[in-house]
Amino acid sequence: MDNRPIGFLDSGVGGLTVARELMRQLPHEEIVYIGDSARAPYGPRPAEQIKEYTWQLVRFLLTKDVKMIVFACNTATAVAWEEVKEALDIPVLGVILPGASAAIKASQTGKIGVLGTAMTIQSDIYRTKIQALSPEMQVESLACPKFAPLVESNNYQSSLAKKVVYETLRPLVGKVDTLVLGCTHYPLLRPIIQNAMGQDVKLIDSGAECARDISVLLNYFEINRSRSLEKTQHRYYTTASPLAFREIAENWLGMAIEVEHVSL
Amino acid sequence: MDNRPIGFLDSGVGGLTVARELMRQLPHEEIVYIGDSARAPYGPRPAEQIKEYTWQLVRFLLTKDVKMIVFACNTATAVAWEEVKEALDIPVLGVILPGASAAIKASQTGKIGVLGTAMTIQSDIYRTKIQALSPEMQVESLACPKFAPLVESNNYQSSLAKKVVYETLRPLVGKVDTLVLGCTHYPLLRPIIQNAMGQDVKLIDSGAECARDISVLLNYFEINRSRSLEKTQHRYYTTASPLAFREIAENWLGMAIEVEHVSL
Structure with missing residues (x-):
């Protein structure tokens, strides 16, 4: 106690x-x-x-x-x-190991996307941790440098947010069945991210x-x-x-x- | 790794x-x-x-x-x-803290039963841990010395098992909404325990x-x-x-x- x-x-x-x-x-x-x-x-x-x-x-x-x-x-x-x-x-x-672990459990196709800040993606830590646990997983990483500032400036429900999210995520759409929200700011953008990716993609909230x-x-x-x-x-x-x-x-x-x- | x-x-x-x-x-x-x-x-x-x-x-x-x-x-x-x-x-x-914690989350009425061996019940450890976390919980403990031997002797699906379980649990029936299986042998008796207690009672498997x-x-x-x-x-x-x-x-x-x- x-x-x-x-x-x-x-x-x-x-x-x-x-x-x-x-x-x-x-x-x-x-x-x-x-x-x-x-x-x-x-x-x-x-x-x-x-x-x-x-x-x-x-x-x-x-x-x-x-x-x-x-x-x-x-x-x-x-x-x-x-x-x-x-x-x-x-x-x-x-937050990273719980998120990596949950993504492995959630993915059916073994194709996992990871969103994060420039540093998180550059560190390649999600791919490293996911593939250490489960080497056959394919990880597509994508830096989203504009997402956190949208949240910090309280613009995360704006039409600008929608535009930025859709444009940023385009390279990932249709390529993964599971997507790690690898920045704790991103769950505030969750509804937009879910719409951009499609309803079938499982979003993993590392923070949760x-x-x-x-x-x-x-x-x-x-x-x-x-x-x-x-x-x-x-x-x-x-x-x-x-x-x-x-x-x-x-x-x-x-x-x-x-x-x-x-x-x- | x-x-x-x-x-x-x-x-x-x-x-x-x-x-x-x-x-x-x-x-x-x-x-x-x-x-x-x-x-x-x-x-x-x-x-x-x-x-x-x-x-x-x-x-x-x-x-x-x-x-x-x-x-x-x-x-x-x-x-x-x-x-x-x-x-x-x-x-x-x-196994005890995970079980105690799950029981607190599961109980609606705050009335939790605990089954265990003589020593586990005598130690009063489930009551201690449950009430430390959540003092208003009422804990009814019951030693079931005959249960583990039924399992060890591979008689856990027998009519003897059914008789012993029903007789042993009688004092608890209707008194709790959640029951901790506070001995890892007891999940093998789970179907009988569930029938004896009634389908509404939530059984907590500490091991799981x-x-x-x-x-x-x-x-x-x-x-x-x-x-x-x-x-x-x-x-x-x-x-x-x-x-x-x-x-x-x-x-x-x-x-x-x-x-x-x-x-x-």
């Missing part, structure tokens, strides 16, 4: 898709969320810089006395997860898969929060404007929240 | 219910199974003795170079899991829940077996008669297997 909160980090608001799924599955767990929106997206940045920023987010969460850290960001997971996991003595969970794994790890490490503590007081921090963060977050989470600005 | 097998231990054949579920979920993983049928059931034995026997099983599995150990036995989990988990540097998974968790931990610790290794060569060991073990095991697993006798 451990009543401390779970820490979530992301380059911006995308990790809220993981947080929302965790709240749905484990409503008694408490969350501390930090989004580095001032420096989002991480995708086009050099690996060393992403690593440095990620460590800043990790150190911030540690000051909040978290019992576990969730890398609710594919780019940060691709670049820094293994290093941080080795260095800390609390569990550190990334990750939320399921959190529950198992809380059990394994015996660090669940007691359900007798009825009230949860989630806390949200952003390195950019709290107002902009709150607008997207409240719309996505369907509840009123308070957001604090923080300088790292 | 780690192509070594997963070790399973049980007082006898009951843990095969967990192994079967793992084979279904992760058919490319390899299993080494040890059942201590010569000294089954563990339930009525003193805690110190169960701990000693469990350590013998653990040490045997370590000689087979396993990458993870699954306590596919509630009694051993209740008595020795925490100690063994602390002592080893490979992951050690028990545990198998789901194994998959997550293999990901977290990055020790999956490659799916390119097509053939699995599961190995089964028993401290009693290989013939008797094989008869039950082949019937339950639905495949031909080889069983080796081992002295601990």
Whole structure:
């Protein structure tokens, strides 16, 4: 039993898709969320810089006395997860392995598409992890550098979003039966992505898969929060404007929240 | 990636219910199974003795170079899991927390029944774990000392089994909406237990829940077996008669297997 909160980090608001799924599955767990929106997206940045920023987010969460850290960001997971996991003595969970594993289970044809930021696709981590588990899988990777900014700017339901998604995904249409949303921002674009790809394509939300794994790890490490503590007081921090963060977050989470600005 | 097998231990054949579920979920993983049928059931034995026997099983599995150990036995989990988990540097998974957690999620009325061996019920571990997570849950525990021997003697489909199950469960009928099968032998009696309790009662198979968790931990610790290794060569060991073990095991697993006798 451990009543401390779970820490979530992301380059911006995308990790809220993981947080929302965790709240749905484990409503008694408490969350501390930090989004580095001032420096989002991480995708086009050099690996060393992403690593440095990620460590800043990790150190911030540690000051909040978290019992576990969730890398609710594919780019940060691709670049820094293994290093941080080795260095800390609390569990550190990334979104990539749960997503890769779910994609293998879902695919019937063995043809899997992966969407991600420039860095995630360049790191080729999904292909590496998927083919390590299951070498006969064919992986088509596609960088979608315009997707995360659409979400960060709260334009993810706009006609511009539809146009960008349709154009970007064209090379993949008809080529895969399973598509990994390899960036936690992308579930906000899910309806458009599903329409662009066709209804038969299975979309894998790495963040939702990750939320399921959190529950198992809380059990394994015996660090669940007691359900007798009825009230949860989630806390949200952003390195950019709290107002902009709150607008997207409240719309996505369907509840009123308070957001604090923080300088790292 | 780690192509070594997963070790399973049980007082006898009951843990095969967990192994079967793992084979279904992760058919490319390899299993080494040890059942201590010569000294089954563990339930009525003193805690110190169960701990000693469990350590013998653990040490045997370590000689087979396993990458993870699954306590596919509630009694051993209740008595020795925490100690063994602390002592080893490979992951050690028990069946009780996955079962307790699933029961909380399944129950609508908050009235949960728990069946187990004398030792599991005496340890009160399910009530402790369930109420730690969710204090308002009411737990009705019932020791079923006659159940595991019915399975070990391959009489689990007999009319005797039906009589024993109906008589034993009578005090619980109508009192709970969820019932934990808190001994890995009990899923073999599942159809009879379900009839005795009524079709509306949700039966929680701790072993099946545990198998789901194994998959997550293999990901977290990055020790999956490659799916390119097509053939699995599961190995089964028993401290009693290989013939008797094989008869039950082949019937339950639905495949031909080889069983080796081992002295601990």
